[in-house]
Amino acid sequence: MRTKIYLPLFLGLMLSISVIAQDEKYGDDPESCRINLSTYTEFFNQKNYKDAMPAWRWCFLNCPEATKNIYIHGTTIIEYYINLQTDSLSKEAYIDTLLMVFDNRIKYFNQKPMVLGRKGTSMLKYRPSLVKEAYDVFTESFNLAGNESEYFVLGFYMNTTVVLFTGGVITKENVVENYSKISDVLNYQISNEPDEKKREKIVEVAKSVEDMFVNSGAADCGAIISLFGPKFEAEPENIEQAKKILYLLDRGDSDECKLSDLYIKAAVAVYNSDKSSTSAHQIAQGYFKRGDSENAEKFYIEAIELETESLKKADMFYELGLLYYSNFKNFPKARQAARSCVANNPNHGKAYILIGRCYAAGGSCGETAFEKKSINWLIVDQFVKAKSVDPSVSDEANELIGRYSGSFPTQEEGFWVNINEGQTVTIGCWINETTVVRYIK
Numbered sequence: 001m002r003t004k005i006y007l008p009l010f011l012g013l014m015l016s017i018s019v020i021a022q023d024e025k026y027g028d029d030p031e032s033c034r035i036n037l038s039t040y041t042e043f044f045n046q047k048n049y050k051d052a053m054p055a056w057r058w059c060f061l062n063c064p065e066a067t068k069n070i071y072i073h074g075t076t077i078i079e080y081y082i083n084l085q086t087d088s089l090s091k092e093a094y095i096d097t098l099l100m101v102f103d104n105r106i107k108y109f110n111q112k113p114m115v116l117g118r119k120g121t122s123m124l125k126y127r128p129s130l131v132k133e134a135y136d137v138f139t140e141s142f143n144l145a146g147n148e149s150e151y152f153v154l155g156f157y158m159n160t161t162v163v164l165f166t167g168g169v170i171t172k173e174n175v176v177e178n179y180s181k182i183s184d185v186l187n188y189q190i191s192n193e194p195d196e197k198k199r200e201k202i203v204e205v206a207k208s209v210e211d212m213f214v215n216s217g218a219a220d221c222g223a224i225i226s227l228f229g230p231k232f233e234a235e236p237e238n239i240e241q242a243k244k245i246l247y248l249l250d251r252g253d254s255d256e257c258k259l260s261d262l263y264i265k266a267a268v269a270v271y272n273s274d275k276s277s278t279s280a281h282q283i284a285q286g287y288f289k290r291g292d293s294e295n296a297e298k299f300y301i302e303a304i305e306l307e308t309e310s311l312k313k314a315d316m317f318y319e320l321g322l323l324y325y326s327n328f329k330n331f332p333k334a335r336q337a338a339r340s341c342v343a344n345n346p347n348h349g350k351a352y353i354l355i356g357r358c359y360a361a362g363g364s365c366g367e368t369a370f371e372k373k374s375i376n377w378l379i380v381d382q383f384v385k386a387k388s389v390d391p392s393v394s395d396e397a398n399e400l401i402g403r404y405s406g407s408f409p410t411q412e413e414g415f416w417v418n419i420n421e422g423q424t425v426t427i428g429c430w431i432n433e434t435t436v437v438r439y440i441k
Contacts, residue, residue, distance in 0.1 A: 024065075025063070026063045027062050027063035027064075027066070028062070029062065029063075030063075033059060033062060033063035033066055035055075036055040036056075036058045036059050036063075037055075037070075039055040040054075040059065041073070044056070044073050044077070049077045049080040052077055053077055053081070056070070056077055068105070071102070071104060071105035071108075071109070075102075075118075075122070078094055079098065081094050095126045095127065098126070102115050102122070103119075112141075112144060113144035113145030113148065114148075116137050116140055117137075117138065117141040118153070120134045120135075120137035120141060121134075121156050124159075131163050131164060131167075134160055135160040135161065135164055138157040138160060141153065142154070142157060142182075146185065147188050151186060151205050152201075154182050154185060155205045155208055157182060158179065158182050158208075158209045158213070159212060161174065161175055161178045161179075162215075162216045165217070172218040175216055176218060176223045176226070176227050179213040180227050183206065183209060183210070183244075186202060186209065187206070187240070189202050190202050190203055210244070210247065214248060219251075221249065221256040221257040221260065224245070225260055225262050228241070228244075228245045228248070228262065229262050232245060232262060232265065232269075237269075239273045242267075242269040242270050243270055245262060246266050246267060246270060246282055250282070255289050258285055258286050258289040259286075259290055264283070264286045264287070264290070267279065268283060271283055275302075277303045277304075277306035277316075280300075280302045280303035281299070281307075281316060283295075284296050284297075284302075284303055284316075288300075288319070288323055288327075291327070293323060293327040293328060296323055297323060297328075300319065301320070310345060313344045314340075314342075314345035314348050314351075315341075315345075317337050317340040317341035317344065318338065318350060318351050320337045321335075321336075329361075331358040331359075331362030331430075334354065334358045335354075335355050335358045338351040338354045338355045346389060347389045349386040349389055350386070351386075352383070352385045352386035352390075353383060353386045353393060353397060353400070355382045356379045356380070356381075356382030359379045359382065360379050360404065362430070365427060365429035366427075366428075368417075369413070370413050370414070370416075370417055373407060373408065374425065375427055375431070376404045376405070376408050377408065377427075377437065378427050378431065378435045379404045380401050380438075381435055383397040383398075383401045384397070405440075406440070408438055408440045409439060410439055410440050413439075414437065420437065421439050424437075425437055
């Protein structure tokens, strides 16, 4: 036997169920809920948060499931009242309410990953001493949200990570692990964000996160190499990652960073992708640190040829001069590079110090004892010039001036060769420069 279904009756039944369900979210007094929702919303839209508060509070307590706006608007209303308070007890009570708004939003509307992140930022804002508690909230939010984490929350997450590491609460390994996870998510968001303005904001946070990591004290070369070595090997063609590796290793305080295989590999990958002055310079620095002088020279020359900014070119010439001075012991070439440095930056004091050191190291000019001592006049000239153009090298220059001034010839020695103090003379051989005669008093 077939059961007959009466369509009008069925539709009426479904409608009544829908109405009942709709009313349930408005609580035990749906009509009052609707009135209070309308009242507080009207005041809220006018930014009249004081008059919005009574009706909002009624909704918060009596019909918490009516609309998500109770919680979205609630944070603004409660923060307004927090900022009005003049005594700490009242302020703390409103802060408790603010945190309750986040908890109830999770309870009634879920969205736990996102809401926890925002709760953590409010905890830091109003109770900055509770860093560990905020950190735990950020950690839970991140573990739940992953790539969907809000980018500004990730900045706060990294900040609390560094603060807790500085205070000895978490380990260096925790910092490295968190940085790795946070930066991966930010890179994912940068790659997948279609809105240009928002993408720029994410890039800004990513840069801030990198800076926090680099300056945390946990980002030593070993940590960076351990973190990024496997990532680079897995994706050697990932140029953005290679650039990040170079950025982090360049910021390291020790030579260990540029001595690493990872530094050279990343530098070469970037160079092969974009033969710029910067990429060639990074390779040159890596080879210099490793003692591979020929390759270092080759890439310094290429970097200099590609560079268009005078100050950057000056620094590269100076480093090339150091290479010739320390590794090749080719003092004429070292002087030539230092002079090119000064040609691009006349205030580069270290270049003049390098020239002076070249004269001291390669100063076998002259046959007599007097001639061999005379080169010290020219050596000191360079150090005097260095501190005159660049006060930042004054301490080093003064120490060197004192050392080499003590090796000037005596007036008696000058008498026997008929050379008077204040006279201009030329130092020959490969140096071939003029200087003024001075004697030890």
